[in-house]
Amino acid sequence: MVSENKKAATPVAVVMGSDSDMAVMKSCIGQLGSFDISPVVRILSAHRTPQMAAEFAQNAAGNGIKVIIAAAGMAAHLAGAIAGRTTLPVIGVPLAAKEGVGGLDALLSTVQMPPGVPVATVAVGKAGAKNAAILAIQILALSDKILAEKLAEFKKAQEQKVIEKDSALQ
Numbered sequence: 001m002v003s004e005n006k007k008a009a010t011p012v013a014v015v016m017g018s019d020s021d022m023a024v025m026k027s028c029i030g031q032l033g034s035f036d037i038s039p040v041v042r043i044l045s046a047h048r049t050p051q052m053a054a055e056f057a058q059n060a061a062g063n064g065i066k067v068i069i070a071a072a073g074m075a076a077h078l079a080g081a082i083a084g085r086t087t088l089p090v091i092g093v094p095l096a097a098k099e100g101v102g103g104l105d106a107l108l109s110t111v112q113m114p115p116g117v118p119v120a121t122v123a124v125g126k127a128g129a130k131n132a133a134i135l136a137i138q139i140l141a142l143s144d145k146i147l148a149e150k151l152a153e154f155k156k157a158q159e160q161k162v163i164e165k166d167s168a169l170q
């Protein structure tokens with residue numbers, strides 16, 4: 001992980017509404033790490049630190065960030081609040097908070113953006129957290145040949161695992 005202030009370092013930022021989100025978001029950070037991407041990681045809240053979240057969003061592109069992954073639970077406005085303040089692609093990860101209603105609250109808060117301000121919303125929880133990383137990598141791979149090759153290898157390995165499981169049943 002690197003500090004946001006060290007420019008040029010990394011093209012991905014992973015932000016989350018609370019440290020209680022880290023248990024799930026570790027799988028996102030780990031997935032990025034497996035592609036040699038060490039993201040900027042921040043805890044920023046649309047509700048508890050609205051000013052800091054706004055400043056982060058406004059400065060992200062200037063700090064070299066190309067994709068923002070934003071995760072939150074309950075009334076999950078973080079991804080949308082960021083998307084309203086940047087032209088960078090924002091991937092939203094809805095989380096099932098302890099005090100929430102199983103993640104449906106966060107899913108609807110994240111996905112139901114008004115026209116003109118998209119948040120690319122993935123599944124609730126760990127699967128979504130991992131997919132957010134892969135989607136970010138797919139976006140970056142459009143203009144990064146090495147990343148595109150790593151992505152092709154990743155998909156191939158994934159395919160191979162399923163083929164082996166199927167073969168074991170025959």
Ligand code: RP5
Binds near residue numbers: 017020073097
């Ligand atoms: C959201 O509220 C956070 O993203 C978290 O998922 C949820 C609960 O936060 P804590 O009370 O655990 O800090 O803003």
